[in-house]
Amino acid sequence: MARKDPPDTLHASHLRDSVWGYLFLAPMFILTLTFVIYPIFGSVRIAFYNWDGIGNPTQYVGWRHFMGVAKDPWFWGALKHTVIYAAVLVPVQLFLALILALLLNNSRLKGVNFFRALYFMPVVTSGAVVGVVINLLFGNFASGLSAPLIKLGLISTPLDLLGSPSLALGCIIAVGIWHTLGYNLIYFLASLQAVPEELYEAAEVDGASKVQRLVHVTLPSIRPMMVIIVFMAILGSLGQFDLVKTMTDGGPYYASDLVSTYIYSYAFASSHGMSQSNYGLASAASLFMSLMVFGFTMLQLLAIKVSRKERGVS
Amino acid sequence: MRAGDNSRGAAASRNALSILLCIAGFFYVFPFIWTLAGSLKTPSGFFADGLSVIPGNPQWHNYADAWIKGKFGLYFFNSVFITLCTVSLTILFSSMAGYVLSRTLLPGRKVVITLIVITLFLPRGYTILPVFEIIQHLGLLNTLWAVIVVQVGGGLIFSTFLFMGYMQTLPREVEEAAMMDGASFPRIYWSVIMPLVGPIIATVALFSFIGSWNDFFTPLVFSAGKPELRTLAVGMYAFQGENSRDWTLICAAATITLVPVITVFLFLQRYFIEGVAGAVKG
Numbered sequence: 001m002a003r004k005d006p007p008d009t010l011h012a013s014h015l016r017d018s019v020w021g022y023l024f025l026a027p028m029f030i031l032t033l034t035f036v037i038y039p040i041f042g043s044v045r046i047a048f049y050n051w052d053g054i055g056n057p058t059q060y061v062g063w064r065h066f067m068g069v070a071k072d073p074w075f076w077g078a079l080k081h082t083v084i085y086a087a088v089l090v091p092v093q094l095f096l097a098l099i100l101a102l103l104l105n106n107s108r109l110k111g112v113n114f115f116r117a118l119y120f121m122p123v124v125t126s127g128a129v130v131g132v133v134i135n136l137l138f139g140n141f142a143s144g145l146s147a148p149l150i151k152l153g154l155i156s157t158p159l160d161l162l163g164s165p166s167l168a169l170g171c172i173i174a175v176g177i178w179h180t181l182g183y184n185l186i187y188f189l190a191s192l193q194a195v196p197e198e199l200y201e202a203a204e205v206d207g208a209s210k211v212q213r214l215v216h217v218t219l220p221s222i223r224p225m226m227v228i229i230v231f232m233a234i235l236g237s238l239g240q241f242d243l244v245k246t247m248t249d250g251g252p253y254y255a256s257d258l259v260s261t262y263i264y265s266y267a268f269a270s271s272h273g274m275s276q277s278n279y280g281l282a283s284a285a286s287l288f289m290s291l292m293v294f295g296f297t298m299l300q301l302l303a304i305k306v307s308r309k310e311r312g313v314s
Numbered sequence: 315m316r317a318g319d320n321s322r323g324a325a326a327s328r329n330a331l332s333i334l335l336c337i338a339g340f341f342y343v344f345p346f347i348w349t350l351a352g353s354l355k356t357p358s359g360f361f362a363d364g365l366s367v368i369p370g371n372p373q374w375h376n377y378a379d380a381w382i383k384g385k386f387g388l389y390f391f392n393s394v395f396i397t398l399c400t401v402s403l404t405i406l407f408s409s410m411a412g413y414v415l416s417r418t419l420l421p422g423r424k425v426v427i428t429l430i431v432i433t434l435f436l437p438r439g440y441t442i443l444p445v446f447e448i449i450q451h452l453g454l455l456n457t458l459w460a461v462i463v464v465q466v467g468g469g470l471i472f473s474t475f476l477f478m479g480y481m482q483t484l485p486r487e488v489e490e491a492a493m494m495d496g497a498s499f500p501r502i503y504w505s506v507i508m509p510l511v512g513p514i515i516a517t518v519a520l521f522s523f524i525g526s527w528n529d530f531f532t533p534l535v536f537s538a539g540k541p542e543l544r545t546l547a548v549g550m551y552a553f554q555g556e557n558s559r560d561w562t563l564i565c566a567a568a569t570i571t572l573v574p575v576i577t578v579f580l581f582l583q584r585y586f587i588e589g590v591a592g593a594v595k596g
Contacts, residue, residue, distance in 0.1 A: 020499035021420035028411035028470045029426065032433065035445055035467025040436055042444030103335070109328055117583045118339040121346070124579040124586070126528035128547040129571050132554050133349050136561055144348075147364025178342070183590060190591035242530045246551050260440075267443055268538060279443050286440035297435050 040290070047283035065284035074254055075285060078262035081169055085176070085258060086237040093177045094184055094233060101188035102214070116189070120182035127179060131246025134175050138162055165255035168248050172256055176243055180236065187229045191222040224307045231300035238293055259289050346572060352565035353377070360561045373562065380566040384557075388542065389549035390570060393527060396458055396545060400465045400526040401519055408470050408518065409511070412477025413503050417489065427478075433471050442535055449536070458543055460536040465526050473518045480514040481507065517589045520582055527575050546571040 047066065050059040069075050100119060104112050122130065137144040138161045146158035161171050195218060203213045241260040244250060250257035250265065257265075267282035340347075347367050352360055353376055354369035363369075381387040414420055415427055445464055454460040484507070492506045508515075530547045537543040544552060550567050557563070579586060 017418070017499050018420060021414045021418055024410040024414045024499075024503070025420075025426065027407040028474055031407065031463065031467040032470050034448060035464055036433060036436070036441075036471065039441035039444035039448070042447065043441050046443050046447075103331060106328070110332055113584075115335050115339060116587065117580070119342055120583070120587060121343055121576065121579065124524050124528075124575055125346070125572055126530060126547045126575070128528075128530035128551055129568050130345070132550045132564060133345055133568050135554065136352070136564060137345060137348065144364065147362070151364070186587055186590045242547075245530070245534075246554075263440065268535060283443050286443070290440050293440075294436070301435070 043283045043286050043290070046279055047287055049280055051279045061280065065278075065280040066288075068281050069284045069288060072281075074257065075259075075262060077254060078250075078257045078259045081256060082238060082240075082258045082260075084169065085173055085240060086234055088173050089176050089237050090230065090233045093181050094230065096177070097181050097184035098188050100181075101185050101192055102218075104185075105189060105192040116185070119185055122179050123182035125179075127242030128246045130175065130179055131243045134171075135162065135247060138171060162248050163252055165252050168252060169256040172243055172247055175247070176237065176240060179243065183236075184229060184233060187225070187232075188222070191225040191229075192218065194225075195221040224304075227303045227307050228300070231296065231303065234296055235293060235300075238289075238296070259285065263289070346576070349565050349568045349572070352562060353569045355562050355565075357560075357562055360565075376562045376566040377570070380563050380570065384549075384553055384560075384563055384567055385544075386546065386549055386553075386567045386570055389544050389546045392458060392533075392543060393545040393547075393571075396461050396465070396533070397523060397526040399458075399462045400469075401522045403462070403466045404469050404473055404522040405515055405518055407466065408473035409477050409508065409515070410503065411470070411474045412481055413507055415474070416478045416481040417484075417507065430471055430475060434475065442531070446535065455536070456540045456543065461529075461533050461543075461545070464532050464536075465522075465529060469522055469525060473522065476514055476518055477511070480511055484510055513585075516582070516585055520578070520586050521589060523578065524575060524586075 048060060048062060050061050103109075104115055106112070138159070139146075145161075146155070149155045150158070161167050199217050199221065200213060203217050208216065239260065240258060241264070244256060244258050244261050245264070248256045250261040263282045263285050266278050266285065268277060344367075348365065351367040351369050354372040354374070355363060355376075356371070356373055359370060381390075415423055449455055449460045449464070452463075454463065488510065489502050489506055492502050497506070528547065529545075530551070533543070533545040533548045534551070537545070537548055541552070546567070550564065550571065553560070553567060554564060
């Protein structure tokens with residue numbers, strides 16, 4: 001078939017160039033296949049075997065690991081904490097980020113770039129290092145947060161925020177909100193800057209107040225991007241590991257154990273009353289979590305499609 | 315122009331907002347300032363000072379202690395080696411793939427692009443066990459290369475996507491002269507295309523630098539059997555577990571870990587923030 005414009009086959013007409021083409025693709029293709037695609041299916045296989053991590057898994061145990069996970073109260077506890085973590089973090093973080101973005105989305109405000117960078121800074125720092133530093137700040141010895149409170153006579157013994165089963169998860173959520181708020185600030189700023197100025201001008205001509213402009217112009221205009229932002233925040237919070245591992249390691253008494261730390265402790269350490277790693281159980285729990293994440297991803301795609309349809313974009 | 319925005323009242327409220335944002339911003343980055351101060355305090359000073367950010371008599375030897383006694387010098391070199399390799403291999407492999415997928419009509423190209431899009435939406439992050447198994451089979455267990463190949467492998471899809479998108483925007487003419495001269499396939503990639511895609515190289519480099527430097531999970535898993543392979547982040551976690559009372563040393567180690575990444579961010583923040591913003595614009 002003749003195409004309208006000459007085919008932009010810059011190289012593929014020559015066999016030698018085809019060979020080069022495949023050679024150029026090979027590293028990306030092989031590494032992705034090995035470390036991204038195969039492991040997704042590989043973890044399914046491990047979940048059906050007893051495996052101690054040495055050699056090939058040989059002892060087939062059927063659905064036993066899945067039953068084990070389903071019957072494990074620690075797993076349901078970890079799942080509950082993971083859901084709480086996301087359900088509290090996402091709305092609070094997005095609300096704060098949106099307020100901050102609305103304040104910063106003012107071309108006349110001086111130093112917008114400075115503030116943007118300042119509030120974004122925690123994002124570029126390692127969650128593990130942040131966790132260790134926060135341990136010192138919140139620590140149960142008489143320093144950091146406790147020292148000034150003791151001096152003021154408000155408390156007599158140092159606070160033990162992270163050692164308290166009822167407070168530990170809340171502290172991790174608070175640090176989590178602080179740590180990645182900058183992402184959402186930037187997303188919201190980018191969305192706000194995409195709102196056409198004419199819409200505001202029209203609203204002003206109609207005599208809309210500032211609040212009315214926010215409710216009737218700004219928020220509806222950024223709604224399609226909001227959908228993406230919400231789902232990215234949910235998916236990000238479901239993967240939380242670094243902060244929990246370094247701040248409490250799931251403790252005290254598993255009160256802040258997330259599914260990610262649950263899986264880790266079964267796979268690489270002895271915990272939950274286990275003396276040995278249990279890769280099969282860890283894999284079964286991973287699969288469950290992957291399905292949940294996959295479900296959210298599908299929901300996200302659906303939500304994006306719906307919001308596009310509403311806007312009349314196909 | 316909006317009415318009222320130029321009035322004196324509006325200017326005053328903007329100034330008030332600026333001051334408010336400054337104060338809030340100070341508290342926002344306070345943990346980092348406090349860490350920096352803590353790294354220069356004496357152990358007893360650290361204990362007594364609480365939230366103070368002014369160390370009385372700077373204890374520079376805390377850094378030497380962290381570097382040598384705390385082994386953070388070793389961890390620093392591990393982090394630098396891993397990050398350098400991850401960043402360069404990511405740029406090399408993903409630009410090569412992006413070049414083929416965007417500038418040629420190689421048979422099978424469409425299939426690969428479809429696979430890339432599907433993979434972008436597959437659930438990630440809970441596949442460490444099979445990855446561990448593969449690393450074992452490859453004989454890379456207990457080497458820094460385990461961390462490098464896992465990091466590179468995990469990031470290639472996204473960066474290939476970035477390179478592909480950017481290279482598509484180049485006009486077709488750029489290769490034509492070189493092809494007339496009979497330049498070879500790798501030559502055109504290296505001397506014609508790569509010099510034209512500087513901005514996207516910078517974006518990919520920044521993202522993979524920060525991702526690799528801050529990665530905790532991968533090096534934690536692969537240094538479990540060999541403490542000499544720890545990176546800075548893993549080293550800090552382990553050090554805290556073993557010497558939880560060496561507060562000033564932990565602060566010095568944290569500063570050593572945070573300074574490179576915050577410095578890079580401050581210098582290149584515009585590119586980084588624009589790259590992040592692109593995620594919702596696209």
